[in-house]
Amino acid sequence: MISEILKTVEYLKDGGIIIYPSDTIWAIGCDATNSKAINKIFKIKKRDSSSPLICLMNDYQMLNKYVNLTKKNKDFLELQKKPTTIIFNKVKELNFYKNSIAVRIPNDEFCQKLIKEFKKPITSTSVNITGDRFPESFDEINNDILNQIDYPVNLRRNEKLKTPSQIIKLDGDSFKILRS
Numbered sequence: 001m002i003s004e005i006l007k008t009v010e011y012l013k014d015g016g017i018i019i020y021p022s023d024t025i026w027a028i029g030c031d032a033t034n035s036k037a038i039n040k041i042f043k044i045k046k047r048d049s050s051s052p053l054i055c056l057m058n059d060y061q062m063l064n065k066y067v068n069l070t071k072k073n074k075d076f077l078e079l080q081k082k083p084t085t086i087i088f089n090k091v092k093e094l095n096f097y098k099n100s101i102a103v104r105i106p107n108d109e110f111c112q113k114l115i116k117e118f119k120k121p122i123t124s125t126s127v128n129i130t131g132d133r134f135p136e137s138f139d140e141i142n143n144d145i146l147n148q149i150d151y152p153v154n155l156r157r158n159e160k161l162k163t164p165s166q167i168i169k170l171d172g173d174s175f176k177i178l179r180s
Helices: 002-013 035-045 060-066 071-079 109-118
Strands: 018-021 026-029 054-056 084-088 101-104 122-126 166-171 174-179
Touching: 002 018, 002 109, 018 109, 026 035, 035 122, 060 101, 071 084, 109 122
Parallel strands: 054 101, 084 166
Antiparallel strands: 018 026, 026 122, 054 122, 084 101, 166 174
16 A cells, blocks of 8 residues: 555646545545646536535644634534535635635545645545546546546555545534535
């Protein structure tokens, strides 16, 4: 796994687009601070850029760098039993995400180690053309997408990943479930 992480980090540092097994589904991602790479993902997915991408971060310290994390928000996050994406209204230091940001701290060894080694958040969105069904296994990923990315992570390719995260929007200390 370590060699895959190091190889993947090099692609991310160069602005590359990766496909990887996340804590929820097969994902397409890039450096969440690189607007050129993010725009490439929107083009690959044929997705409107007004639909923001999820950012994976490895811990609360990284999360606090990009959002105003209150103790109540952190306590709420820690209570979640399944992968949970939280939408925060205020963003700091990520120019591409102007008004809100969707964030998840994955409970997945590969994702955790990748983000820790990269030292920046990565994007995470399903590996499909917008509107199409997302692939549950690596073999189901559309060849048109595979031909446009820079690196497909060579881990867990036989594993079915088919449960998207729940999505919750925070507004101060209140919340609204958008997808459960």
